[in-house]
Amino acid sequence: MSVAQDAGTNKLANILVVDDDLTMRFLLKRVLSNAGFNVFLAENGKVAIDEYLSDEIGVVLLDVQMPVMGGMECLRYICKHYPDLAPIMLTANEEVTNAVEAMRHGAFDYVIKPPEMKKLVALAQRAFQTYTQAKRLRKVEAELAGAREHEIFIASKIQRSLLLGRPPEDIEGLKISSLTIPSQKVDGDFIDFFKLNDHTVDVVVADVMGKGLLSAFFGAAMKSHFLRALHELTIDAVTCKMMNDQCVLNQDANGSFHLPQPQDIITRVQSRMIRNLEELESFVTLCYARFDMVEKTICFVDCGHVRTIHYKGESGDVELLQGINMPLGFPEKDPFIQYSASFQPGDLFFFYSDGLTENRNPDNEMYNEERLVDFIKQHGHLDPKKIIDSAYVEMIAFADSKTFDDDFTCVAIKIESEQGLAQLNTEAILEIKSDLKELVRVRIFIREFCESVPDSLLDPRRIDMLEIAVTEVATNIIRHAYSGRADEQIQIKAQMAEDKIILLFYDWGQGFDPQMVPPLKDISKMAIKDLPEGGMGCYIIAQSVDEVEYSSDKKGKNCACLKIILAPDIGD
Amino acid sequence: MELSKEQIDDILVITLKTEILDASNAKEFRSQTVQLLENSRKVVFDMTQVKFIDSSGCGTLLSCLRQLNGYGGDLKLSGVQKPVRTLFELVRMHRIIEIYDKNDDAVCSFQ
Structure with a gap:
């Protein structure tokens, strides 16, 4: 293969000689043809641009001084429209300064006229190799961008199908609505609901740090760990009962089983996932909450997540639920602490991801927790779906955009009125x-x-x-x-x-x-x-x-x- | 609609003597205020008696603000009742027009 051939296609390299000196044009044509190039000739920059420049041209020899359109102007055009193409400037001795300037603006090299032909051919061959490499690199970059887009598509599918649980509709006295809108980058927000019996439901709202496939997969794995922890801890309780030993931890005063506590579930999940989290240098913030409609309590473990908002229907006040635990994945030695609070009919719990509070307006100002609390104060009396719809509208209005930089996730849980109407x-x-x-x-x-x-x-x-x-x-x-x-x-x-x-x-x-x-x-x-x-x-x-x-x-x-x-x- | 006006230095205080500012009287209110505002730069609307306002009422207040702003003037409100304020907050009027509890406060804010 000649060095004036494209390694990918084996086609001869096309070279364009732009010079107003007829003798020079034909001399160069002969030399370059002998070296294996397909040679095209133009007498000035304008003719080169109008008639010859295309993606097929791999090398350009460009005279600096020409009538109609000179080499510098033509160079600017080439650099703008054919960024892979770096012309070799041909210059008279007294124009060397211009040629050096041309190199600053994207020229490959310069040759002083009359050129030493052997050197010129070697330079043209090098310029052509650089051109084909740049072209190949651009192609690879395009393929890579396509692959990334595909990854985002898959990650977003995983998120929609695996990470977002459906809220139960049959817990008496509880009305739940949720919404997740993945950002264009796809993060690892996930939400799920585990109905434990007719009056108890667990809710987990979590945010896996990182973006793309990794965090989406990680979220899916994490979700299955929650289910497994719940299952294993429940089995432990049953086994304990069957063995009729002194295990009182899992039984209440009536002799029925206690459900595994949120803090035990989180501890189990952390112990299973800590190594993976450390290896991947990732961590997870979450709030795991249990609603018990008989006891009228919410019991929750918060691990570095944004603070859940508890709207009190009777007074219209709000309280922020916050724990002191570190996110999952931190080498934490202390046991997870769980808190509980009571609720009344008319109360509302609003769980969300930092995609809401860190939503930014065109002035780069964050929506922040204070605004969200005010929003919930104003809308807490509404139906949960209405609250979520309004929150979405509010976020769009604030950001002045329908797409968000971060995932938008929220869950509104309303304690319904007991009064028959x-x-x-x-x-x-x-x-x-x-x-x-x-x-x-x-x-x-x-x-x-x-x-x-x-x-x-x-x-x-x-x-x-x-x-x-x-x-x-x-x-x-x-x-x-x-x-x-x-x-x-x-x-x-x-x-x-x-x-x-x-x-x-x-x-x-x-x-x-x-x-x-x-x-x-x-x-x-x-x-x-x-x-x-x-x-x-x-x-x-x-x-x-x-x-x-x-x-x-x-x-x-x-x-x-x-x-x-x-x-x-x-x-x- | 009955309106009463009081001039305090260069500030014009207009009291709306109506309980309602809605689609049924917003046009009338606007046609009365167009002339009143023509020679003023600093205007306070005393809204103490207004107990109900709708989007037409809000629109007419915005129109007054635009008129004044066109001459480099400003409009402030005083004595806004709770139901009226609720609607102002809903359409974010309270962020455009300054609202004061009392006339005196609104007048002072101009001085």
Whole structure:
């Protein structure tokens, strides 16, 4: 193989000679052809660019001084558009400074004219080898990037299928909702739920340090260690009972088995995984919590995880659950300490990963724990799914982006009200004209309807919000469905069923498609001259009630349906 | 809608004599205030009597702020009741318009 051949394709190397001196062009053509190059000739930089430069050219000999477009300008073009190609500059003796300058800007080398042909050929061959190596390197880099992307795809699949457990729906008095959105890099957040009996569920929310496949696999392995630890410790308890020995540790006063304690489970998992964690120089922060609906207690072990938020329904206050344990994977000698706290109906526990508190806005400011606590104070009375949906919206608004640098993981666990609401079943109807003067009647109707609901289930603040929501819905109907006509009909039906209030607004005007409403921008970030005077209604409705739906039937009857979940709440 | 106004030095204090600022009267309020604000730079709206506001009410306040801001002026609010504040917080109005408990505090903040 000639040195002027591509090692990969065995094709002859293409060389482009750019020189305004005809004699020099033809002399170089003869010499370089004899050396095994395919030679192309151009009389200036412009002709070279317009007619000859392509990915097929492996070497360029470039005269510094040429009419139309000189060597320096042509060099800049080549470096920008063909970064693998490094031209050899041809220069007269007095232009050496220019040639040296050219090398600073990406030229491979320079040759003083008239060139010593043997040297020039050797230089061209070297330049070609460098070019093919650079090309190969770029190809390998592209393949590597593709492989990395594939790894992220696999890691994200592992995360979705193996790391994220589904919350149980059949623990009486407990309502759980969770959400994980993997970041583009895929971290090792995982959550899982272990239902131990009809009234006990364990929740684990963890974050494996590191990114990509390794942390995703590690999370999966860790999850199986939790299951194994639970299983083994339960078997130990049964064996102990069967042997009828003096083992009292695993029995309660009634003689039934105690479940393995969270601290024992964590200790077992740590002992199994410590070596792997140390080898991989990784560690795991987590909160392992047990909800006992009979004892009304949460018992938890926190290992360096972000602090879980306990919202108290009765007072509207929050407490932060924090332990003193080090993350798993730290060579910790002290036993894991577990804490417990009691809860009441209406309370909420919000578990999350640092993806929320470390979410950054365009000014690089972190969302932080304080903001999250305020958010939970404001939204703690809502249904857990609504809280999680609102948290997601809040995070997007803060970051001004729909993708996050870190995984976004949160779990909201609500202790439900014990009060039966069957006795509250009622219905009321109001018919009004589509006149803005009727808005006050709509508010009075709703306020009177809500009077039958005990304050403990629908506090004054939520009624205030409801008044705003119904005003917005009725205004939208009058202004948009009926285009401001004041003599059309609106019917409002209020129903109270089981644990919710349902408000139905019927009209026979133009149907409404909520998808057409642009999302409300955060006005606090706008310049005053850009502040909107309208367009806030739909946002306010969505934020003021638990659910909102719009529909139309074939006869042209439109319905806006608002749902308000009744739950203990004191607002602020 | 009845509005009362009081001039304290170069500060105009406008009291909204209504319990409601919603879609039913927001336009009327705005048309009354457009002229009042024309010759003012420093304005306080006394909201003590307003017990209910909706998005139209909020929009009209933002419109007043824009008008004043156009002349290099500013709008401040005083006596905002709890239900009104709840909505302000929801749409983050409280981050754009300064709110004071009392008129005097709002007036002092201009001086």
